[in-house]
Amino acid sequence: METGFLKEQKILESENSVDFLMNWFRKRSIFVLAYGTGCGAIEMPPTFTSRYDAERLGIRGSATPRQADVIIVSGYCSYKTLRRIIRTYEQMSNPKYVLALGSCTINGGMYWDSYNTIKKLEDYLPVDMYVNGCMPRPESILEGFIQLQKDIGDGKASSWELYEKNYDFYRKNQEAILGKVVEPSYEADWYLYDGGL
């Protein structure tokens, strides 16, 4: 059986060579939105800085949603945060992937009976990869990223297509808890109020 270079040579000569190449490029330059929700955000700085050095895998930060490929929902996600996450996610350009960290995004975690925290992230956004743990260590996050890279390479990670296809389903779930207006308002009333800050 051919492996390595010979295998890739063969794929390049085949019909799917364009798809293969696109996926290959995508999986080797993952730009992660610098955005953290909940306590899991604390595990992201060590992942991306010198100790665990995610950049050796081609994973690095991006300052704006429009240039980002991956959004990490790191930890518990309250309704108020969910609004911002949805807004941010919809601003990102295709292809986009969602990586969910921690048990809170999987089943509510320790906030399972909280009135203001969602229990299953995949009801509201399509999730490509869950990393469990409370909190997952940087090793686990990297493991999740490597698995995500494999999925992207195989063309299996296509959650953004799901979001477009099942938009009504997601929108219905979002409206069920957030009300008719899902997007957050951007009036900085708390800042401009004369008795406030």
Added chain:
Amino acid sequence: MFDSIKNNFATFDVEVKRDDLYKVEVNKDRVFELIDFIGNNYEYQTLNAITCTDWIEDEHFSITYMLTSLDRKHTFMVQTTINRNKAKIKSLTDRFAQAEIMERDLAEMYGIDFIGNNNLKELSLENWIHTPPLRREFDTLEFVNEHLTFREGRDDNVDTKAEAKRLRALKKAQKEAEKKAKEEANGK
């Protein structure tokens, strides 16, 4: 100080909770008078916190103002009770500006109306239309079951408590059997 408070406000005795903490309960109408009184005469001029306790059985909220004297490192709890169903009390914002955000928090979480505070907007919740969440008649679990869906458990999921109990009983039986066998061996 105790005597003058007692004489002026006809309240119960001042309770000494700790070396650095006194507590006094006072009528709702006179609470601001008392706050002014101890602030002017005894240097309790910093408002630490306004808190609320929900006594659902007695059908009232008790609202506590924590006032501190920073020079003497001493705190005074001024407590008052208000009706639970029509929760209304005068605002403290004209005396302490920082009371605004504390009252905003209580207004959001307990549904208390602070008369005179004109910025009682939502602080940490957003578009909340249900019962204020920290009132005790708000059943969190019921709310969650109604509005959110849980993930179904794994197929091999076991009730950990029952499983632990079963294992413990099994271990005990094993131990007893061993003991019996040993005793029998010794007897022979």
